[in-house]
Amino acid sequence: xxxxxxxxxxxxxxxVFVPFVLCVIAAPKLCAQSVxxxxxxCDLIDADRPGLADGSHxxxxxxxxxxxxxxxxRHLDGELRSRLAFAPTLLRVGLSPRMEARLxxxxxxxxxxxxxxxxxxxxxxxxxxxxxxxxxxxxxxxTGPLQVATIVRVAPSSGSGExxxxxxxxxxxxxxxxxxxxxxSLNPNVGYGSYEASDxxxxxxxxxxxxxxxxxxxxxxxxxxxxxxxxxxxxGTWAAVADAGVAYVIGCDVQLDVSAGQNVHGVTAPKPxxxxxxxVRATLFHGSTQPLDHLHGDRPAHPVSALTARHP
Numbered sequence: 371x372x373x374x375x376x377x378x379x380x381x382x383x384x385x386v387f388v389p390f391v392l393c394v395i396a397a398p399k400l401c402a403q404s405v406x407x408x409x410x411x412c413d414l415i416d417a418d419r420p421g422l423a424d425g426s427h428x429x430x431x432x433x434x435x436x437x438x439x440x441x442x443x444r445h446l447d448g449e450l451r452s453r454l455a456f457a458p459t460l461l462r463v464g465l466s467p468r469m470e471a472r473l474x475x476x477x478x479x480x481x482x483x484x485x486x487x488x489x490x491x492x493x494x495x496x497x498x499x500x501x502x503x504x505x506x507x508x509x510x511x512x513t514g515p516l517q518v519a520t521i522v523r524v525a526p527s528s529g530s531g532e533x534x535x536x537x538x539x540x541x542x543x544x545x546x547x548x549x550x551x552x553x554x555s556l557n558p559n560v561g562y563g564s565y566e567a568s569d570x571x572x573x574x575x576x577x578x579x580x581x582x583x584x585x586x587x588x589x590x591x592x593x594x595x596x597x598x599x600x601x602x603x604x605x606g607t608w609a610a611v612a613d614a615g616v617a618y619v620i621g622c623d624v625q626l627d628v629s630a631g632q633n634v635h636g637v638t639a640p641k642p643x644x645x646x647x648x649x650v651r652a653t654l655f656h657g658s659t660q661p662l663d664h665l666h667g668d669r670p671a672h673p674v675s676a677l678t679a680r681h682p
Contacts, residue, residue, distance in 0.1 A: 412622035414588060417649035418460060420615050420627040422597040423559040423579035426519035426547045428504050432655045433464040439627070439647030443640035452483040456497070458645070468506040474523065475499050479533050495531025498539070500524065507544075515549040521561075537566045541577065557581040557595075567604035576600040589619040602638045609636030613643070623651040 418424045419437045429435050438459040445452045461473040476497035483491045502523030509517040524540035543561030550556065559579040567573040581595035594614045602609035613631025620626065627647045633639030 414619050415623050415625050415649060415651045417617070417625050417627075418462075419458075419649060420617060420629040420645060420647050421557070421579075421581040421583070421593050422595045422611065422613060422631075423557045423581040424504075424521055424543065424545045425557060426504075426506065426509075426517045426545045428468060428470040428506055428519070429462050429464040429651065430653070431464045431466050433462075433651060433653050435462040435464075435649065435651040436460075437462070437647065437649040439645045441643060441645040443643040445638065446641055447637070449486050450483055452481055454479060454481045454640075456480070458647075462504075465503075470504050472502040472504060472521070472523070473499065474502065476533075481532070493532040495533040496529050497533050498525040498528040498535045500540075504545075516546065518544065518546045520544055535566045536570060537572060539563075539565045541565075543577065553585045555583045555585070557583060563599075569604055571604050573601060573604055591617040591619075593617075596634075599636075602636050606638070607636060609639045610634045611639050611643075615645075625649040 413430075415435070416425065416427050416429070417435070417437050419439065436459070438457060441456055441458055443454045445454065456479040457477040459475055459477050463471040465471055479493070479495055479497060481493040483493070500523045502521060504519055504521045506517065506519045508519075521543045522540075523542075524538065525535065526538050527534075527536050529535050541561055541563030543559050545559045546557065548556045548558075557580065559577070561577045563575050563577055565573045565575065577597070577599050579595060579597040581593055583591055583593040585591055592614075593616070594612070596610060596612045599609045601607070611631055611633050613629050615627060615629025617625055617627040625648065627649070628645070629647075630642060630644045631640070632642040
């Protein structure tokens with residue numbers, strides 16, 4: 371995912387421990403799915419990646435979902451050119467039918483910088499860890515065409531090297547899914563963030579994103595989207611990024627995706643970026659055993675035909 375402007379950072383610890391834990395848990399189920407017939411009756415995975423906007427659906431209570439990718443960006447700062455590679459990672463834990471916990475980070479970063487005179491430099495390090503939650507606010511029909519949720523995140527001072535944040539940062543967003551036809555959906559996000567500027571001061575910004583998704587089948591999801599940030603740095607201009615991609619669901623609990631994008635305004639936004647990702651879901655225990663369920667009542671985690679396009 372793009373760096374702090376337009377795409378806030380994802381979690382360092384998850385890059386090592388989380389993928390290993392989830393793969394151990396999910397391996398038996400994934401092997402079974404690879405040989406099981408596609409009945410079309412299963413509850414398909416609903417990932418927040420790979421688009422620029424997050425979705426409003428939460429995963430089921432008792433479920434664990436890992437969404438990760440390899441991403442690469444190119445940047446131009448005056449005469450300096452840089453290439454940044456990282457692994458955006460999101461871990462989602464279902465707490466109840468209307469709430470999930472989230473851990474996010476860009477994890478490990480490798481940046482190669484080159485100057486016109488041929489001089490080069492390399493920066494490596496971990497990104498800060500964001501802790502957060504997604505809570506469904508509005509879904510009167512339970513499986514209806516419109517759903518609204520909020521995502522709240524906070525990152526304490528963390529990270530390493532050039533990618534460390536010395537201030538506590540965070541953001542809050544309203545996110546929605548509006549499936550206005552059986553195969554088309556709009557996914558708007560609006561929010562406010564408090565981040566760390568390049569000079570170490572606090573940067574307050576308004577953010578927004580909009581994804582248009584098309585589902586020709588329940589498993590294929592091409593999409594286009596755009597994201598906006600009111601300021602990309604202290605004293606800087608506004609920034610915007612657009613991208614497009616496609617996601618495909620294998621079995622019931624695995625999604626593959628590819629996406630590419632380009633900045634349309636601003637200085638620090640990527641020029642361009644590409645990402646190839648995978649999302650995997652596993653059930654740890656049945657939702658009926660969740661202690662928070664009685665606070666919200668019985669409700670499906672998300673509709674079977676839920677959209678799959680979200681973050682790179």
